[in-house]
Amino acid sequence: MRTQPEEFHVFDTTLRDGAQQEGLRLSVPDKLAIAGMLDEFGVDYIEGGWPGANPNDTAFFQAMAEGEVPLKNSTLVAFGFTRRVGGKAADDPLTAALRDSRAPVACIVAKSHDRHVEQALRTTLDENLAMITDTVRHLKAEGQRVFVDCEHFFDGYRENPAYALEVVRTASEAGAEVVVLCDTNGGMLPQWMGDVVTAAAGTGAQLGVHCHNDTGCAVANTLAAVDAGVMHVQGTFNGYGERTGNADLVTIVANLELKYGWQLLPAGSLSEATRLSHAIAEVTNVPPSNRQPYVGLSSFAHKAGLHASAIKVDPNLYQHIDPALVGNDMRMLVSDMAGRANIQIKGSELGFDLSDRDVAAKITEQVKDAEAAGYTYEAADASFELLLRRELGQLPEFFSVLSWRVFTQSTHDQETDTECTLRITAKGESHRVVGEGNGPVNALDHAVRQALLPAYPVVERFELIDYRVRILDQGHGTDATVRVLIQTSNGRRAWTTVGVGQNVIEASWEALYEAYLYGLIHTDEDASPAT
């Protein structure tokens, strides 16, 4: 196994190639949220999208350039193509868009498979080379660092190795820092990787690799390329991507850090992998795979029985790594979803003393029951704190809800109208209010705000900034249990609450109620300057 080279890039393309996944669409706020998480994980490069070709991506780069998500660990990359056939890079609007993105690095795609040049690009092999040279030189002259993705490289190498290598050489000689060998159609196997990478290394280029999972070997293909000398690996969080997906960057990094013994991320980052993988899945709204290597919910879960006592003696007999290294947990099925130790740690993080074993055990039971019913506290710290306070007798009563009703109708003119009524008691006074909104939850939000305003003017500052619904038991259609997560901000900080039920309005109301309650509990500290 190779030892860690001096320079090695972890290059994430979740926001660009990952977004090609069927059913996955990322808004600009989604992209900004994920960029922050990727930076927190500490990847070296974040490929953010294709500016100029896609208005969302252009807006994302603008927001990044304006410092909306300051990057501490990562460098932003803009994706693009070589200039148009027969044109000049200097005149090409898409090439200009790369510069205008203000991303420090441009990663441009070049064709490296002769048939693709001739049939898809409809130009000559020489013009394709000229396009590469022109585009790389122009971008560098404009002050950007340049990486080149060689599209369909491995298929191209199989059919016309000389031309495929010529593309690599051309890109490198034009000034590309890294030339990335892309298995665009994903048909490679690991045992074919070494020879091809070695041949490409013969051009003198610094190499990267970009794999897809069509043979189920994306991770292994990437590792085989690493063994053969590449210094740059591309992948996506959770293996998102077109068709069978891209190589899962989480798995690759975990393998390199834990199996190869390399250090790629900032110290301590790998143990955030499970949390970040799930947090990114919340943003993409793609249900996480329980079987995902390292970070899946089931990935360190053992059906008890036969092994249970041996596992107690030495858990390492039954797991390939300590799951804490990736922020995951061994779980014995039929028992612990969340262990007591976990709850105690989490409680003290929030400033609650749970050192009393009985109290901690009782709370752990409650969390288990709630999680079995569909609640999740990983993403909903605020609801977790309310659960703790309820159990510890530290839950102030700011208001109480007597009843609510929501009414939605659509009549012949196709106008949909929603209104709700709400009865609340706050500071000894009862309020009956009517709210309207563009939907039932919006109407309830307006009503609760109106009802609380006389007693708690601070609610004026509360804003619901995210609202998401997930169906938990797929296969039951509209009978299914739904989980609602609501994120609320008071302009200084944001908090997330959770509600669960078969009725989406009821579940939303639960999360909404907790959102207001948590906000009121924390009003005073938030009035003081942020620290």
Add this chain to the structure above:
Amino acid sequence: MRTQPEEFHVFDTTLRDGAQQEGLRLSVPDKLAIAGMLDEFGVDYIEGGWPGANPNDTAFFQAMAEGEVPLKNSTLVAFGFTRRVGGKAADDPLTAALRDSRAPVACIVAKSHDRHVEQALRTTLDENLAMITDTVRHLKAEGQRVFVDCEHFFDGYRENPAYALEVVRTASEAGAEVVVLCDTNGGMLPQWMGDVVTAAAGTGAQLGVHCHNDTGCAVANTLAAVDAGVMHVQGTFNGYGERTGNADLVTIVANLELKYGWQLLPAGSLSEATRLSHAIAEVTNVPPSNRQPYVGLSSFAHKAGLHASAIKVDPNLYQHIDPALVGNDMRMLVSDMAGRANIQIKGSELGFDLSDRDVAAKITEQVKDAEAAGYTYEAADASFELLLRRELGQLPEFFSVLSWRVFTQSTHDQETDTECTLRITAKGESHRVVGEGNGPVNALDHAVRQALLPAYPVVERFELIDYRVRILDQGHGTDATVRVLIQTSNGRRAWTTVGVGQNVIEASWEALYEAYLYGLIHTDEDASPAT
């Protein structure tokens, strides 16, 4: 790459190790149904379970012995352990259960990791060897063929290679036809495989391999072992299994047949892979992964509009194999990156002639506008077809909706109650119905079904099998636009519709309305026998 050896086993353990997956429970009828499908696929061996240890498994073997599912291609295998410490195989009830299963082959697990012998089995290294010899000899004397699984072999080899190899030699010399090297904890990487397998082959045993996916390399590890000389591969359909799952046998076989050029299954079987993978998922009730190599719904789906025109020229430029080889299909996804070429291809897939450029351009504009508003057609083929029909004047009117109202309330007793009223005209008759449900959409679904039933009894068969809500523009809280996807089945096929709006009920209603409309349009074809 290795050429196909004379003898090679495809060994399926879906019914035994696959059933260890979290949440997966197989009844005896489930196991019988899956055994029939595995035999149809044509695997060489079907490991059916652990007779004697598990009443379900004992019953399964009994049913198989009674010919309930006659096997045409496969041989049945019963799983078991070496005899008890300090006992005799001839007196061991679990060893007797193997014989009583009447399976032609017994596959027994032996410990091959010294620490497991000492700490989990609590016996000496020598006694473990004696247990292997005694059990294998006894089973053979009773007339069964015997395979031996060496549990934790790779971890054992790392710590005590001499002992791990001694276990292999002992099993082989006692008469095991195949000695299977098991990566029980799943921590292996492909580049470590060759040396270990070569060392084990030095014992003279015929070798097999059994991998788990904890490093994301189960398939690649299996192939690396094949390259190093094993003549037997174990895996499960769809990669079911404990933790991250076992090696996916479908992917392994497809790689060996299509990439290595081997012939492992009966001729024509591989093209049943997609159908059988999904059929087995129906039995296990585990939602199939759209990204599963070869057989996933998305595995040959293309989103990029840029490539659409080139794909028209030569689809093989953009796929690593012809999807028909595994019974899958190329699909063009309609998306905001889609151009006219994409829409035309998609239209003709659905049987609509969009060769008229003006019509195609107009529809493309509509799709773009709708996608900008939040609709997505890549997941909602049925709504896309309705859009086409509307534009082409081919949309029949089965019913029209005059008005609907939904009413949800929660009063002091915390009970939430939902009801709706709906006015529909169908076949000239007007119906006013009231529906109730555990939520607003569920209530609307009940009401529309009730209103349409007199005119269209077929709606009785419609079932909402999935309901998903996605918030589109994060950052606007409950003001946000929501997208609802509804999947409906009539028991023969499923279709997906989409609705968008600021009001979750309105968006759900739109998707629900289209679900019923599409189902009614396609009633006739679904009533005729499947072809």
